[in-house]
Amino acid sequence: MMRLSDPGRRAAATLHSRRARRGEAGLTLIEMLVALAVISVAVVGIAYGFSAVVRSSGEAQTQASLDGAARYVADYLQPKAPVGYQACATTTTYPAPAVPAAYRDEGVSWAITSVVESSTMSLPGFSPQTCTTGFGGRGRTSGYDYGVQEISITVSKGSISLGQVVWKEAVS
DSSP, X not given: OOOOOSHHHHHHHHHHHHHHHHTOOOOOHHHHHHHHHHHHHHHHHHHHHHHHHHHHHHHHHHHHHHHHHHHHHHHHHSTTSSXXXXXXXXXXXXXXXXXXXXXXHHTEEEEEEEEEEOSSOOOTTXXXXXXXXXXXXXXXXXXXXXXXXXXXXXXXXXXXXXXXXXXXEOOO
């Protein structure tokens, strides 16, 4: 028989030997609380992961919607589009296309933010035109239009915006 000098050890040994004799097996309250805390941390981590996936999915959907709207406006402004080339254009020269119902329902809007005429390159067969008013883009009030324009558009949905540039040339 083993002698234990510490009364706390003796009590623990006695409890252990009683359980062993009766065939009882179980967990203490401390062990249960630790297991509950570990499971809680795991559940919170999993829930946070799911919320991050849902949030990024919504952002990806918004980005895809803005990309589609930007392509729609860019196609509208292309050289052979319904709106022909306008020499010495400004941001108000080219009307932005009407917002289709599919984009309007999603809260998408767009605007032409700048029109810049090419300053050096001239298209073959295009005679440079003198622009005296409304010469867009570079802070100048007059200059020449050589037949090529850089049109910047901005597509927005709420606080998210997407910019795109369309090059338009005079079609001869």
